[in-house]
Each structure stands twice: as C-alpha cells, then as structure tokens.
Amino acid sequence: xxxxxxRRPGAADGGRSVSSVTAxxxxxxxxxxxxxxxTRPRGPDLGAWFLVLPALLPILVLSVGPLxxxxxxxxxxxxxxxxxxxxxxxxxxxxxxxxxxxxWDSFRIGIVWAVGVTVPQFLLALxxxxxxxxxxxxxxxxxxxxxxxxxxxxxxxxIMWRLVYNPDAGILNETLRNLGLGEGRDWLSGLATALxxxxxxxxxxxMPQTTVALLAGLQNTPRxxxxxxxxxxxxxxxRFRAVTWPALRPxxxxxxALNLIWNFNSFALVYVLTNGGPxxxxxxxxxxAYEEAFRYGQFGYAAAMGCVMVAAVSVLIAxxxxxxxxxxxxx
Amino acid sequence: MSALRTSGPARAGQYLALLAYLVFxxxxxLWLVSTAFKPAPxxxxxxxxxxxxxxxxANFRQAFDEQPLLRAAGNSxxxxxxxxxxxxxxxxxxxxxxxxHRGRLTSAATGWVVVSQAFPFVLVIIPLFxxxxxxxxxxxxxxxxxxYVVWSLPFALWMLMGYVRAVPAELEEAAxxxxxxxxxxxxxxxxxxxxxxxxATALFAFVTAWNEFFFALVLLKTPEKQTLPVVLxxxxxxxxxxxxxxxAAAAFLATLPSLVxxxxxxxxxxxxxxxxxxxx
Numbered sequence: 001x002x003x004x005x006x007r008r009p010g011a012a013d014g015g016r017s018v019s020s021v022t023a024x025x026x027x028x029x030x031x032x033x034x035x036x037x038x039t040r041p042r043g044p045d046l047g048a049w050f051l052v053l054p055a056l057l058p059i060l061v062l063s064v065g066p067l068x069x070x071x072x073x074x075x076x077x078x079x080x081x082x083x084x085x086x087x088x089x090x091x092x093x094x095x096x097x098x099x100x101x102x103x104w105d106s107f108r109i110g111i112v113w114a115v116g117v118t119v120p121q122f123l124l125a126l127x128x129x130x131x132x133x134x135x136x137x138x139x140x141x142x143x144x145x146x147x148x149x150x151x152x153x154x155x156x157x158x159i160m161w162r163l164v165y166n167p168d169a170g171i172l173n174e175t176l177r178n179l180g181l182g183e184g185r186d187w188l189s190g191l192a193t194a195l196x197x198x199x200x201x202x203x204x205x206x207m208p209q210t211t212v213a214l215l216a217g218l219q220n221t222p223r224x225x226x227x228x229x230x231x232x233x234x235x236x237x238x239r240f241r242a243v244t245w246p247a248l249r250p251x252x253x254x255x256x257a258l259n260l261i262w263n264f265n266s267f268a269l270v271y272v273l274t275n276g277g278p279x280x281x282x283x284x285x286x287x288x289a290y291e292e293a294f295r296y297g298q299f300g301y302a303a304a305m306g307c308v309m310v311a312a313v314s315v316l317i318a319x320x321x322x323x324x325x326x327x328x329x330x331x
Numbered sequence: 332m333s334a335l336r337t338s339g340p341a342r343a344g345q346y347l348a349l350l351a352y353l354v355f356x357x358x359x360x361l362w363l364v365s366t367a368f369k370p371a372p373x374x375x376x377x378x379x380x381x382x383x384x385x386x387x388x389a390n391f392r393q394a395f396d397e398q399p400l401l402r403a404a405g406n407s408x409x410x411x412x413x414x415x416x417x418x419x420x421x422x423x424x425x426x427x428x429x430x431x432h433r434g435r436l437t438s439a440a441t442g443w444v445v446v447s448q449a450f451p452f453v454l455v456i457i458p459l460f461x462x463x464x465x466x467x468x469x470x471x472x473x474x475x476x477x478x479y480v481v482w483s484l485p486f487a488l489w490m491l492m493g494y495v496r497a498v499p500a501e502l503e504e505a506a507x508x509x510x511x512x513x514x515x516x517x518x519x520x521x522x523x524x525x526x527x528x529x530x531a532t533a534l535f536a537f538v539t540a541w542n543e544f545f546f547a548l549v550l551l552k553t554p555e556k557q558t559l560p561v562v563l564x565x566x567x568x569x570x571x572x573x574x575x576x577x578x579a580a581a582a583f584l585a586t587l588p589s590l591v592x593x594x595x596x597x598x599x600x601x602x603x604x605x606x607x608x609x610x611x
Contacts, residue, residue: 059421062481067450069458078461128352131345142349144597145356151593152360152586153542155560159567159582160363169575171362174379204359236341265451268544272564289453294549299457306454313451 073303080297093304103305105280106288107312112195113284114264117202122256124203125210130244132211133218150208158272161201162188188274194281198273205269206262210255217251218244261313285309366579367391374575390576391584394566397577399554400584403562410472410547410558411540414479415533418487421480423529426491427521431500440488447485456549463550470552478546483536490535494528531596538592559585 074093078086097103132142149157164172165187173184187197225243234242267286270276276283276291285305293302361381366374368386373379394400429440459478460469468474498521506516544560551557554565563585566578 059481059484062477063447063484066455066458066462069462070454073457124352127348131349131352134345136345136349138349142353144594145353147593147597148356148360148590151538151589153544153560153563153589155542155544155563156363156582156586157359159563159578160359162567163366163575163579164359164362166575168377169366169374169379171358171379171381177378204355207356267452268560271544272567286451286453289451290545290549293453293457299461302453303457306451306457309451310454 070303071307073300074307075304076300078299078303080299086300089300093301094308096301097304097308102280103285103288106283106285107308109195109281109283110264110285110309111312113199113202113266113270113282114260116195116199117206117263118256118259121203121206121210121259122252125207126214126252128207128211129214129218130240132215146211147208149205150212152205154205154268155272157201157205158269161204162273165197189278191278191281194274194278198270198282201269201273202263202266206259210259213251213255214248217248221247264313265309363579363583366575367583369576371576390580394577394581394584398562398565398581400559400562400581402555403557403559404585406472406556407541407558407560410475410479411537413472413476414483414540415536417476417480418483418536419491419529419533422484422487422491422532423525426488427495427517427525429488430492430495440492443485447482452545456546460549469550470556472556475547475550475558478550479540479543482546483539486539487532487536490532491525491528494525494532497528498524534592534596538589541589 075088075090076086077089077092128142128146132139132146136142152160164170167173167184167186167189172187176182176184185193187193221244226239229239229243265286266284267290270282270284271287271290274282276287286309289302289305289309292298292305365381365383367390368388369383370385370387370389373383373385425440463469463474463477466474468477502520502524503516506520507513511519542560543558547558547561548564551561554562563578563581566574566581
C-alpha cells in the first residue's frame with residue numbers, strides 16, 4: 001500500500017521468512033516421527049494443555065452456557081419485571097409462534113433479505129476480486145477503498161445511507177433530478193421501495209468481506225494452469241470455467257453459506273435505516289425478536305423465536321449446499 | 332504474479348469496471364463527509380451539492396453540544412481495548428496448542444468458529460442479559476467487555492491459528508535440539524515470529540468491539556455508560572433536515588479510528604487473513 005514504508009521481509013509477514021535461524025535438517029536432530037492416528041500427544045504438550053484449560057473452561061461456560069439456557073428459556077413463560085416465579089409451559093411458546101402471522105411475515109422478509117443481499121453481493125464481489133487479481137494500475141487504491149465499508153461501524157453505514165436516501169437533501173434524488181429521471185421519492189418510507197433500498201445497503205456493506213475471501217481464493221490458484229490454458233488457446237471464459245472456478249468453489253461455498261447466516265441474523269443496519277418500517281416491511285426476524293424481548297419483556301417467547309431462527313439457518317445452509325451440489329452434476 | 336497479456340480494448344474495459352466499483356464503494360462515504368462540513372442553509376437547500384460552498388465546523392460543535400460524544404468515545408475505547416487485550420491473551424495459547432495438533436482438535440475449533448456465527452444473537456443475548464442482571468453487571472462496562480471477549484474469541488482463535496501454522500515447527504525443534512527448554516523456545520523463537528500476527532488479531536478484535544452495536548444497545552441503559560454507536564442513534568430521534576449536519580459529523584468522527592486501524596491492517600487483510608480458511 002502506498003504511503004507505508006516497505007517492511008523488511010521477515011519482520012512482519014506473519015513469520016513466513018526467517019533470517020536469523022536456519023531450519024535445515026541437521027545431523028543428530030531427533031525428530032519425533034509423525035504420530036500414528038490416535039496416539040497421545042507428547043509429554044511437554046500435556047503441560048501446554050494445563051496452561052490452556054483454565055482459560056478454556058470459563059469460555060465454554062460463558063458461550064455454551066447461555067446457549068443452553070436460551071433454549072431452556074424457550075419452554076418457559078419468562079418475562080421481565082414480573083413478581084411470580086417463571087414456570088415451565090412446554091411447547092406453548094412454539095404453538096403461539098405457529099399462529100403468529102406477524103412473526104412469519106418478518107421471517108419471510110428475513111429470507112428475502114438474506115438471499116436478496118447474498119446473491120448480488122457475491123456476483124459483484126466476484127467481479128471485483130477478478131479485477132483486483134489483475135495487474136492494473138491504481139489497484140492499491142481500489143483495495144484500500146474496497147475495505148472501507150468493512151471498517152465502518154454498521155450504525156454509521158446506516159446513518160450514511162439515510163443521508164444518501166434523504167428525500168430532500170439526499171444525493172440520490174438530486175442525481176436523479178439532474179439526470180432528468182423524475183423527482184425521486186422517499187425511498188426508505190415507501191411501502192414498495194423500503195425493502196429494496198435496505199437490501200442495496202446490505203449488498204454495499206458486506207462486499208469487502210466477500211471480495212477479500214474470493215481474492216484470497218484466487219491467489220491460491222496456480223498461475224501456471226492459467227498460462228497453460230492460455231497457451232492452449234482457451235478464451236477468458238473457458239479459462240474461468242476450467243481453471244479459476246474449480247479452484248474458487250470451496251471458498252465461494254463457504255463465504256456464501258456464512259453470508260446467508262450473517263444476513264439472516266443482521267440487526268444494526270436495518271435498525272438504523274428504517275427500524276423495521278414502514279408498516280413492518282423491513283422488520284427482520286432479529287428486530288422482531290429484539291422488540292419482543294426488550295420492549296415487551298417477553299423473554300420466553302423471544303427465546304422460542306431464536307430457536308426457530310437457528311433451525312431456519314441450518315435449513316438455509318443445507319439448501320445452499322444442495323443447490324451447489326446439483327449444479328455440479330449438471331457439468 | 333504475472334498477469335496474462337490482455338488486449339488494449341479489454342484492458343480499457345477492466346479500468347472502466349474498476350472505476351465503476353470505486354464510485355459505488357466510495358460515494359456514500361464522500362457524501363457523509365460532504366454533509367458533515369456543510370453549513371445549515373446549504374443542508375436545507377433543495378439542490379444539494381457535492382462540495383460544500385462554505386465548509387464549516389459548526390456541525391461538529393453542535394454534535395458535541397447535543398450528545399455526550401466524548402464520554403461515549405471513552406466508553407467505547409475502554410471496552411474495545413480491554414476486550415482486544417483479554418481476547419488475545421486467552422486466544423494465543425489456545426491457538427498455539429490447537430494449531431500444533433492437527434486433526435480432531437483443529438476441526439473442533441474451526442467448527443466452533445463457524446457454529447458461533449450461526450446462532451442468532453437474540454437467543455444468546457436474553458440468557459446473557461439475565462445472567463448479567465443477576466450478577467449486577469447490566470449497565471456496566473465490565474459486563475460488556477465480558478460479552479465482547481467471549482464473542483470475539485472464536486474469530487481471534489481462528490486468525491491466530493493461521494499465524495501459528497505459518498511458524499515452522501522445525502524451528503522450535505531446532506531450538507530444542509540446541510538445548511532450549513519448552514518455555515525458552517516459546518519465548519525466544521515462537522513469540523517474536525508470532526508477534527505481528529498477535530498485533531493484527533488484537534487490532535481486529537478492537538475494531539469489532541469499537542463498531543459493535545447490538546450487545547451495547549441491550550446491555551447499557553444509561554447515557555453515561557453507553558458506547559459511541561448507541562449514542563449515535565440518539566441523533567436519529569427527530570427526523571428533521573436540521574439534524575443531518577451534526578448526525579453526519581458525529582458519524583464521521585466515530586468512523587475515523589476504525590479506518591485508521593484498517594489502514595494499518597490493510598496488507599494483511601488482502602494478503603493472508605483468510606488463508607487459513609482457504610487452505611483447509
């Protein structure tokens with residue numbers, strides 16, 4: 001990156017090169033052969049385990065504990081600010097959820113949002129990653145800028161786009177007016193435009209992570225293959241299909257699955273942009289559950305929603321995997 | 332990286348595409364900066380311009396008058412630094428042991444990272460809220476740091492594992508042969524090589540905590556305890572055009588630390604941060 005002094009190799013490259021110590025095989029070096037599967041670790045490492053365990057236990061308690069507690073809460077009538085004791089009520093919360101049309105509306109919106117953000121974002125990020133993988137001038141600038149949305153707090157991203165979308169003082173409507181495309185509108189308040197408007201912000205905000213992941217994947221594809229394919233007279237598209245894509249597939253699959261999960265569970269962006277409005281058109285499941293738990297104090301009911309969302313996320317992943325596998329068979 | 336030779340028109344097309352990407356990625360931020368420096372009359376104008384005609388700092392002054400921004404920034408800073416330091420202290424030995432034992436343990440750790448991303452925070456936040464309430468840690472910075480550490484640990488562990496793998500085990504073995512004990516080897520061979528990775532991980536954990544909104548919104552009740560992102564949303568109360576300036580000014584300031592840290596991390600992010608995931 002321009003503006004930074006070039007670091008000495010080996011000083012800060014994650015320890016990939018070593019200057020002071022040589023790692024060649026020396027006579028007399030006793031190297032334990034790779035242990036067969038299932039053997040116990042060597043002595044000193046047991047000591048290392050004892051170092052690690054005290055840290056590991058509280059973490060497991062603090063991360064797994066709340067999770068189990070949360071699942072248990074789903075089967076109770078826990079509420080905030082109540083004097084009576086919390087009781088077990090079996091699957092009553094889940095039965096209520098089944099008939100809660102507002103929740104299912106928000107659930108549907110969550111799915112539309114997750115897919116609507118993830119798919120275009122993937123295509124855009126793939127295009128950008130392919131570009132950044134080329135030797136172009138100004139690439140450093142592109143890389144620096146491409147990461148900006150990632151660095152920003154989600155709340156700021158939401159505020160920023162509210163300024164862009166602002167019906168009177170926003171740059172979007174002004175641009176449309178200047179291009180002679182009508183007067184523009186109040187994008188975030190329109191029943192029809194609110195969800196597409198927040199989806200666009202979602203695409204923008206998550207592009208860097210996806211681009212970086214795909215770029216890392218691209219840089220692991222063997223260059224020789226590309227050159228060999230080019231020598232064989234394969235065009236750009238053929239090269240992409242035959243060389244780039246197969247190497248990229250595992251990364252693409254992983255990042256897509258993760259993006260689907262993240263987006264389905266997203267909160268801050270839409271909370272700031274529309275707070276679920278207008279008329280609940282952008283009320284993502286997380287916003288719904290948050291209101292249920294912390295505005296109305298229905299802890300048990302909100303926990304049941306959380307359980308349903310976890311189940312849904314698992315299904316989302318399974319579906320995305322199945323679709324990819326089917327795509328493989330078509331080839 | 333030798334790029335393949337590309338014909339002139341194709342190259343021009345690539346530059347055009349790159350320009351389109353740059354515009355798309357940069358324009359909202361430029362608009363935020365522009366709004367932050369605009370005087371009130373220009374903000375109220377029916378034909379907003381890209382460049383403020385009479386740039387002013389009035390919005391920043393007004394923002395500090397309207398909301399306790401300095402205290403909020405202080406709260407954010409304390410929480411983010413504490414969370415980053417503690418997370419790295421815990422994650423480094425864990426990552427070391429895990430990365431040096433390939434196999435079941437490694438996949439278990441990676442699995443935990445992925446699974447921890449999959450759970451809607453709402454399922455975890457309610458029990459956490461109740462637990463912290465019983466411990467009288469709701470509305471306290473300490474409670475928030477506790478949550479941040481647990482929450483940023485999986486990713487920190489995953490990042491660090493990649494850095495540990497980049498340190499050849501042969502080096503440690505060579506040191507052992509030269510008569511250095513286990514601890515001595517860790518301190519004088521492994522630690523110096525790991526240091527840049529540890530710093531990168533800490534910086535990343537810092538930004539994550541600095542930017543975090545959901546937990547802070549739920550766990551912090553009073554304005555004097557709240558972090559910067561939560562206080563920023565207080566500007567959104569009234570939907571008046573007059574409030575846009577201070578809102579933009581505060582949002583711009585809140586972003587600066589994150590941008591600085593990411594600039595420092597830039598080369599590692601594009602280079603090897605996700606290498607661990609790719610090479611698995």
